Amino acid sequence: MGLNEEPDAQIRSALKHVLAASETQMPPTTEAILAAIRQEQPFPKLAANSDEAQHQASELEPGILVPSIAANPQTRRSSRRSSVIWQNIAAIAAVIIIILASVGLFSHRFFGSLSAATGTPTSHKTPAQTAQSLHSPTAVPSLSSLTSPTAISSSTSVSTTTPAPFNGWNRVALVTPGLMLANLNYLTDCCTTLNPVRLSPGTIFDGVSQDGQNVMYHTVNNGTTVYYTQLSASKNSAIYTFKGNGGNAIWLNSTYALITTFSSVIAVNVQTGTATTYLPSLMASHLNFFRTPYLYFTGGADRNADALYRIDINTEAVQQITFGSMGATFWLSPDGTTVYFANTVGPAGNPGIYAVNSDGTNMHLLRQYPYGTPIGYAADNHSLIIIRVVNGTFQVLKLGATAQQDQIELNNAAPGATALCQTTSVGADPICNGDFALAPYGHALIVQGLYADGTYKVWSSDLTTGKQMAVPSLSGVHTPIQLIGWDKIPTP
């Protein structure tokens, strides 16, 4: 095929041939689709009377407050969350949040202890009341609402021993080349095995819980999705099984996780395995983070798969927060007011790091840094930390109020590396999400570099001292590890 004459027409013609060949090569799926549709459960109908509404409510886990279903079928969408009790609880939660924020006590640790003190699996506290702020990706535990270490020491938790530096955040959960779940100590070496059973290929990690004490992952086999937690080196549990292809999960708090089934969102108590329908109508491709009263997600049905949306869990109103930015990872600021993301190959806008208010207003280009990627937040729990490529080096930068105030935290996170990815190709993004993990206090950074000879090297950098080391047992290896996130899972 020469492309010298009428190239557009020739390209179109060539692609038509490809499409025609694809139709021949790919076996029909019609029968499977029709079978799936016939098995599809219809959306629950509205209760025609209060007795039926009560029956529907009782099918859900007792102790979890759920909205009652209105008797009027004409107000189907608006009636789903019409419970006065639900609205009052959300309002009370909002007031509590505002009060605590104003006295500087809006911290993950505070809420963690609050929910532990008052919430039990059978309590009448909804998952929404113990909401934590999260940022994406969930592979890195979100402690965006943590205050500084000195403030943490004044939390409600009491200890008579000397607190560990950075509140004990000195380990990173990862998957070894041998498919074992293990921990790496950023000051020493790898690996301490967390689970002696080899992970199955295709395992997808959902992330570490906010308190670092647990990690969740799931597998999909033959149309069944099983979700697991690893609470300690000896406690691996299959907490929930979904009959279908389930999506990702995010931690709501140490007790509850939200899971997308692509046609709804369910809440699972990770301790009891009890599941409750949380948002029965939300078709989300990927759950990103939760910040009362909003669940942030991407994609779903006919929404833009690369744009961030949020849904008000009380009204089920959906807002689009960002434009579609293919390949972007969205980060919510610790105070929950701003969303950051890198736009590299998006349908609109110039490449760079963007910021937008969490309600979707004031979208603007923050920095026009090529290949700059947000990786977390600094010790001040406010400043965004990014990695960017500068003259072949992977520079770690703390963003200031202006570009002139940006501070270099680390000159090169992976000396000599060609990419912070497991594979690379010409023009591809050289920084991949699974190949870096910034500690919750921003005090340390783990990255995996790919080298020109095809080997990998994991680097551990102490951002408080500037010291850097190649992790001995993970240097010069030919098979990459998979970084999951910083954790505090007890090890023997």
Place this chain on the structure above:
Amino acid sequence: MKAVEDESRLVMEACQGSVSAFETLVILYEPRIRRMLYSMTQDVQLTQDLCQETFLSAFRALPRMNGEELRFAAWLYRIALNQVRSEWRRRKHVTWIPLSSPQGNNEDTGDEMSEEYLVSNERFEEGVLERDLVQRVLEQLPPASAMCLLLDAEGFSYNEIAETMQDSLSAVRSRLSRARHSFQRIYNGLDQEALRD
């Protein structure tokens, strides 16, 4: 005109809850969606999954759509392409254990498969190699560019592509223009490589 009217009627009935109307739409659109997805992924299993998810998502979403206003084809393709983008995004952003054994070799089945096509029919062979080359070009393009080119090849207007991709018309024009230039450049490069080999 009758075919269009029939489809409009089917869409309206499906929006009103008619499963049989939707099943007819599945039969009508499955080949098109299937070939689009396979052109993007070149993965049989993945295409099966994405195809099924596309129609299931459409089935679930239809009750809340306005049957009179819905442009079904563009809407359905949008769902399908969103499935692809979600899959790429999922593979990029989750910690993903490779399906292949870490000790095993990742066999390049592409080379093995292409051997099957080296039959005596020269024109057939040329056509297959040509399609293989075009496919390789597609794989090297950014996904959004590949999507635009394929939608254009399927006969969608610029307006329909914009609606499907949820882009502005000017963005689609610009993207298609860039995509075609990239296609030419990559194609010529691969073609010259093949000639050298």
